[in-house]
Amino acid sequence: MTDVHDTHSDPHGGELAVAEPIPDPGLPDHQWRPTDVDPAKEKRAERQVAALFGLSAVSTVAFLVAYFTLDIGDNWHVIGGFGASTMALGLFLGLALLFIGVGIIHWARKLMADHEIVELRHPAKSSDEDREVAVQALNDGIAESGIGRRPLIRNSLLGAVGLLGLPAVVLLRDLGPLPGRKLYHTIWGSGTPNAPMRIVRDGIWTPILASDLEIGDLVNCQPDALHNPERYDIDPTEVEGVNLQIHKSKASLILLRMNPGDIKPGKDANGDSRANWTVNGIVAYSKICTHVGCPISLNERTTHHLLCPCHQSTFDLADSGKVVFGPAGRPLPQLPITVDDEGYLVAQSDFDEPVGPSFWERDYYER
Incomplete structure (x- = not known):
């Protein structure tokens, strides 16, 4: 073996120095967060996350109120000349999504486990043992997230995300009336x-x-x-x-x-x-x-x-x-x-069956 301090000849003359190997830096000592060691701060962070999810739910309700109370043809406008309806709908829907995102980030930074881990690379297809380890790691992550033992965060998140489905439902109204017959x-x-x-x-x-x-x-x-x-x-x-x-x-x-x-x-x-x-x-x-x-x-x-x-x-x-x-x-x-x-x-008459693409209520008969 060649010593790391050996030198090699350069094809163009001179010598090339062999670089020293990079030492394994390892992982730094884990730094405990205030919420990891102070129960009071942990509880406060939990309330903050729940409050953010609650604000998201309030914003979703405000979106629904604006949708049904503000007309597109309103004469009064807000900053920039945007109509009240357009501005209110965009603002409240944006806030609903923003508060959920900020709440999840705050939850991850303050309350979820933050230990650094190192794992070796493996082939694209994992072995059965690795899959079992991955499932266990997922379960451990769920446990470490505290979602099971933090009902306040869990319930507020489910409520905020659940309410976000309502804007999608009411916006279907803008697609126009159902065709009927x-x-x-x-x-x-x-x-x-x-x-x-x-x-x-x-x-x-x-x-x-x-x-x-x-x-x-x-x-x-x-x-x-x-x-x-x-x-x-x-x-x-x-x-x-x-x-x-x-x-x-x-x-x-x-x-x-x-x-x-x-x-x-x-x-x-x-x-x-x-x-x-x-x-x-x-x-x-x-x-x-x-x-x-x-x-x-x-x-x-x-x-x-x-x-x-x-x-x-x-x-x-x-x-x-x-x-x-x-x-x-x-x-x-x-x-x-x-x-x-x-x-x-x-x-002689109209078509004796519906025209256009198929749909589930459409009758069909063998001809």
Whole structure:
């Protein structure tokens, strides 16, 4: 062995000195904290931690009060021009989280065990013995934290953290009202025998003659009521702004013409044949994928398959819109169509099932 004081030759000339090994510094003597040796200070620290958790709970309650009492449109403002509602909600929710964080830090610094430990590195997968030691160390840590013998801290922490779930619950209210049965109906059902709902081209709003479509043609469509509400005795304000976007999102339609002999008519919700739902090989389906609601229009002409670009769900438009590939769990809803006295394509009725993504209350029947 080479002595640590030996020297080695430098390839470029001269000598290189070998450094002295670093001595093991060891661990310094443990310094006891005032709360470790003085029961009175320990008790005071415990009350301080509980008080911080209590302040967090108070801040959460203040958040809830501000949410229900301050309107977004309040005319009075606070510093910086921020609205009272926005400032109050942000302030109290921030304080609720801050007090919990400060309380946990204070608990760790003043009351939890602070002995330094040294452990050797080990492979990524621990042995069974090491796992047992780790579980024991975890149990020891729980015991040393004092959570079992400090009910004041434990209960105040549980109360503060538990109350923090309430802001998340009340904020769900801002997502808007529950849809109820709105997903089961679209504006396609607003047509009448005297004015059946015409199918028009999306964007240009022109009606479609069945005779104008050739085999292989695919057309993106919307109901005529979105452009001519008076024709169907619909209040124009019902198809403006947000309402217009809602109607379009539910009523978006795809027309495809194929050889009539390729169509396999399925059954509707009542078990009746869909043979009269098409016009000379023209079929109509919802444009909204039944997986997560992406708009679809990628047509494979030779197979009559419609592909969703989001997750590759594939539907067979010649066979009642059934899923032939991908994560979608339900066929595309089909719209029954016919022609009016002028030869324009119209809807016979609304969809007989909800459009859009699947949801747990949605009924499904084999077709």
